């Protein structure tokens with residue numbers, strides 16, 4: 001297929017673009033480079049031995065979207081582009097609603113005009129909010145607790161309404177749990193701008209010497225060791241999940257929601273231990289107060305994706321830490337260190 005990948009130079013988009021190219025799909029990547037650089041795409045092309053088209057464009061620019069559809073005639077869209085920093089979304093809600101929600105409306109309008117009605121959307125486990133019931137199942141109510149999460153919830157609602165209004169649409173809403181790790185080559189990986197918000201990139205930057213120590217947010221949760229529990233999923237398993245979802249919806253109409261997680265929860269201390277083992281050195285840490293808005297425990301029931309997509313996430317926490325570390329040690333400053 002010819003696939004438009006929005007946000008394709010970003011973390012998950014670059015790994016998925018690699019998988020798409022390796023599976024023989026033709027890819028056009030569009031990204032405004034707000035949180036990424038084209039170096040990821042250079043490396044994806046080098047790894048796959050194939051080229052993808054790249055257009056630097058913004059979802060908020062309808063004319064640019066129109067030109068992409070006119071020129072490249074994609075048959076399906078995988079829509080990663082969006083802003084994702086929870087704290088920033090609290091500080092700048094309008095910026096987040098405009099970029100993520102209005103940007104998606106522009107994309108959907110362009111798709112409709114060009115008779116492209118197959119879309120895989122990057123949603124998030126964040127739509128489950130602070131639910132205390134685990135594992136999380138797709139039919140639980142959405143209850144996001146911050147503006148970022150509400151953009152995901154609103155886009156899911158928009159896509160569900162669209163699918164209900166017109167049976168020609170094929171829509172996959174993929175709720176990612178906690179994507180970590182990197183391609184096994186270490187050539188592409190996660191390269192956050194500024195201070196990382198998420199645990200794994202922070203741990204990796206401490207291990208490589210860019211930061212002094214990890215702050216563990218809370219050790220008084222009702223969990224076995226008192227620290228927060230999450231469902232970490234290897235980014236290459238996640239990328240494979242997109243291909244499986246695309247295959248599924250390319251052959252069927254309607255709207256589907258799938259959790260993409262492993263179904264296993266790991267605590268912050270378990271992650272620190274696994275990463276220390278992978279890096280062959282202790283990663284210093286200190287306990288700190290809980291981070292506001294954090295759930296104690298979050299992990300998926302991934303059985304729907306297994307049953308319907310024939311997909312499951314096979315890589316272990318040790319695999320995730322090994323590959324994340326391999327990327328970080330080869331690229332201590334991320335893509336800024338050219339190899």
Ligand code: NAD
Pocket residue numbers: 006007008009010011012013030031032033034035036057058059060079080081082083084099103122123124125176177178179
């Ligand atoms: P990322 O920031 O690395 O990638 C997103 C890309 O979108 C970036 O390259 C950015 O430049 C681009 N972008 C943002 N706004 C744009 C716009 N208006 N026009 C064009 N391009 C734009 O993030 P990621 O981790 O790869 O996440 C991809 C998607 O998955 C996002 O929608 C994110 O919300 C979602 N998601 C991520 C996680 C996670 O923990 N990484 C978890 C759940 C869901």
Ligand code: UFG
Pocket residue numbers: 084086124125126127176177178179197198199200202214215216217218227228229230268291294
């Ligand atoms: N944590 C620390 N120290 C840190 C960072 C995180 O102790 O420096 C802890 C958190 O308190 C939490 C766990 O590590 O218990 C994981 O935190 P992350 O920030 O890595 O991940 P979250 O589960 O909080 O949230 C992430 C994304 C959200 C997304 C969600 C579900 O940030 O955008 O996963 O996909 F919605």
